[in-house]
Amino acid sequence: MKFVTVILFLFVNFNIVLSQDKTKAVSFNASINGEKLQLDYNYAFGDDSISFSNLKFYISDIKFYRDEEFIGSIGKKNFLIDFSQPLTQLILLDSISNVHYNRIEFNLGTDSLDNVSGAMSGDLDPIHGMYWTWQSGYINFKLEGSSKVCPSRNHEFNFHIGGYLYPFTSMQRLVFEVNQSSDLSFNLDLSKLISIHHLQNEYNIMSPSEKSLLFSKRIVDCINLSK
Amino acid sequence: MKVSLIFVFVILIFLMGSFCVYKYQLDYPNYFPAVKYDFSRNPLDENTIQLGRKLFYDPILSADQSISCASCHSPFNAFAHTDHSLSHGIQDQIGQRNAPALFNLAWHESFMWDGAINHLDVQALAPISHSKEMASSIQDVITRLNSSSEYRELFFKTYHDSLISSERILKSLAQFQLTLISANSRYDSVRQGKVEFNLQERNGYHLFIKHCNSCHTEPLFTNHQFKSNGLSVDTTLNDYGRWNITKMPSDSLLFKVPSLRNLSYTYPYMHDGRFNKISQVIDHYSNGIDRSVNLSKELNNPILLSSNEKVDLISFLLTLNDKAFVFNPKHQFPKKIN
Known part of the structure; x- marks a missing residue:
C-alpha cells in the first residue's frame, strides 16, 4: 500500500511539472563574421584581424505588449549584460511566461533618473566599470578591443557610449514584434557595427557627444531578433 | 488581555521615541532655503556620519595610501586647499584645478567647478579614480577596506552587517560632508x-x-x-x-x-x-x-x-x-x- 502511494505521489508531481509552462527567457548574444563572439579571439577583418576584449551594455525597462495593450514588465529594471560573464546574457521572464504578448520593448542603456540618483547597488554598482568617474552618468555600452586598422596606441579602440543629458542622450528604445511561443534571442552584429563605423577613422569615443549619440543609433541598427 | 495590549503599546511608543532620538538632525538657520539633497535615500545617522568622517580622513582611499580627502580639503581651510594655485595629489602630481571648499553641500545640485558631478553620493568616485588625485578605483578601495578588521567592524556597527560595498562607502562619505554646515559667521x-x-x-x-x-x-x-x-x-x-x-x-x-x-x-x-x-x-x-x-x-x-x-x-x-x-x-x- 505504501509503495502504491509513493508511486501515485511521484506520478502526480511529474504531471504537474510537465503541465507548467517553461520559464521563458530573453538572451543577448553577439556575432562577428557570422560566428558567436568569443572575447580575446582574433577574427578576420578585411585584410587584417580584430579582437574584442570587453563588451558590456545595459538593458533596462523591459516591457511586454499585446497589440497596444500593456501586458507587463519584469521585477528588475536594469540588467548589465557582460560578455565576460555569460550568465548575465540570459534574463529569465518569471512573471511573464504564462501570458500572451506579441511585442517587446526595452532600452539600450540606463534612463536619466538612474543617472541622477546617486550611489546605486546591484547591476548599477560603479564597481562594474560602467560608471564614469570624472563626470556623473553611466556608460550605457562599452566595446573595447584592438585591430591593426586603428592607428592608435597598441591599435586599441575604446567605445564608451553614454550620456543622459540633452542633446547627447544616448539611451535608445528598441521595439520588436515577437512570437511569444519561444524564447527571445537578440543578436548584436559586430561585423555590421564596425564596418559602418570605419574603425580606421574613429577608434576612441569616451564621452557624451554628437559622435557617441550617432554610435548609439548605429548599435540599434545592428541588433536583431534572431529567433 | 487589556493590560498586555497597553504594555505592548507603551513599548512601541518607547521604541519609536528611541528611533527618533537616534536619527541625526541637520542644524541650520531658518533663513536658509530648503535643502536640495534627498535625505530620504540616505537618512543621516550618527554611526554612518562617523564612518564617513573616518573614511574622509583616511589615506586608505588612495592607491599608495598617501592621500586622503582631507589632503585637498583641510578642515582648517574650510575644507579647501591653500598655498597652491592648483591642488596636488598622489606622488606630488599637480591637478588642473583649485580644490573648492566643502560646506553647505546639502544645498548644491551639482559638484566640481564645472558641475561634472550631479549628486554628492557619487562625487567621491572622481578623486578616488583620478590619476593625479588618489589614482585608485572603488573596487580597490573595497578590497583595502575589507582587509581591515577595524573597517569590517565599523561597517557592521553602521549597517548591521560587515558587507563593504561602494554604495555604503559613498553614502557614508556623503553623510559626513552633509554635516559640514557653515552658519555661525x-x-x-x-x-x-x-x-x-x-x-x-x-x-x-x-x-x-x-x-x-x-x-x-x-x-x-x-x-x-x-x-x-x-x-x-x-x-x-x-x-x-x-x-x-x-x-x-x-x-x-x-x-x-x-x-x-x-x-x-x-x-x-x-x-x-x-x-x-x-x-x-x-x-x-x-x-x-x-x-x-x-x-x-x-x-x-x-x-x-x-x-x-x-x-x-x-x-x-x-x-x-x-x-x-x-x-x-x-x-x-x-x-x-x-
Whole structure:
C-alpha cells in the first residue's frame, strides 16, 4: 500500500511539472563574421584581424505588449549584460511566461533618473566599470578591443557610449514584434557595427557627444531578433 | 488581555521615541532655503556620519595610501586647499584645478567647478579614480577596506552587517560632508539679531547687495549657477569649464559660482587659484574683466569702487568667515571611533 502511494505521489508531481509552462527567457548574444563572439579571439577583418576584449551594455525597462495593450514588465529594471560573464546574457521572464504578448520593448542603456540618483547597488554598482568617474552618468555600452586598422596606441579602440543629458542622450528604445511561443534571442552584429563605423577613422569615443549619440543609433541598427 | 495590549503599546511608543532620538538632525538657520539633497535615500545617522568622517580622513582611499580627502580639503581651510594655485595629489602630481571648499553641500545640485558631478553620493568616485588625485578605483578601495578588521567592524556597527560595498562607502562619505554646515559667521549673528554690523561692514553690505548678491546670493552666498566672470583663459591649462561637460558653445568658460563664506580660509581664489588676495579679486571685477562672448550679463558694466568702498566691501566679506565652523571639533580628524 505504501509503495502504491509513493508511486501515485511521484506520478502526480511529474504531471504537474510537465503541465507548467517553461520559464521563458530573453538572451543577448553577439556575432562577428557570422560566428558567436568569443572575447580575446582574433577574427578576420578585411585584410587584417580584430579582437574584442570587453563588451558590456545595459538593458533596462523591459516591457511586454499585446497589440497596444500593456501586458507587463519584469521585477528588475536594469540588467548589465557582460560578455565576460555569460550568465548575465540570459534574463529569465518569471512573471511573464504564462501570458500572451506579441511585442517587446526595452532600452539600450540606463534612463536619466538612474543617472541622477546617486550611489546605486546591484547591476548599477560603479564597481562594474560602467560608471564614469570624472563626470556623473553611466556608460550605457562599452566595446573595447584592438585591430591593426586603428592607428592608435597598441591599435586599441575604446567605445564608451553614454550620456543622459540633452542633446547627447544616448539611451535608445528598441521595439520588436515577437512570437511569444519561444524564447527571445537578440543578436548584436559586430561585423555590421564596425564596418559602418570605419574603425580606421574613429577608434576612441569616451564621452557624451554628437559622435557617441550617432554610435548609439548605429548599435540599434545592428541588433536583431534572431529567433 | 487589556493590560498586555497597553504594555505592548507603551513599548512601541518607547521604541519609536528611541528611533527618533537616534536619527541625526541637520542644524541650520531658518533663513536658509530648503535643502536640495534627498535625505530620504540616505537618512543621516550618527554611526554612518562617523564612518564617513573616518573614511574622509583616511589615506586608505588612495592607491599608495598617501592621500586622503582631507589632503585637498583641510578642515582648517574650510575644507579647501591653500598655498597652491592648483591642488596636488598622489606622488606630488599637480591637478588642473583649485580644490573648492566643502560646506553647505546639502544645498548644491551639482559638484566640481564645472558641475561634472550631479549628486554628492557619487562625487567621491572622481578623486578616488583620478590619476593625479588618489589614482585608485572603488573596487580597490573595497578590497583595502575589507582587509581591515577595524573597517569590517565599523561597517557592521553602521549597517548591521560587515558587507563593504561602494554604495555604503559613498553614502557614508556623503553623510559626513552633509554635516559640514557653515552658519555661525558674524553675518549670521547679525541675521539672528545677536549683534549689529559696524559702520564699515554696513556700508560694505550695501555695496555687496548692489554689486555681488545677484550671483553670490545670501544667505549661502552663491546662486549655485554657472557663470563666466571674465577670467581670461590660462593657456597653460585651456580649461573651458562647463563646456568640458556639455560641449555647448554657450557654456564655454562658465564655472560654478563659489560661496563667499569663509573667504579668509579658502585662498587662493578662482577655479585655477590665480588670485591670492581678496583685494585682487575685487580689482579683477573693477578693471580686469575679459569680455568673452559668454560673459555674465551681471558684469556688463565694470564694478567701479573707490578705495574706501573696496575697504568697506572687504570689511563686510570678512564677516562671512565662520571660525566656529572651521574649528568645530566634530569635523576634525577622528582620533578614535568607539
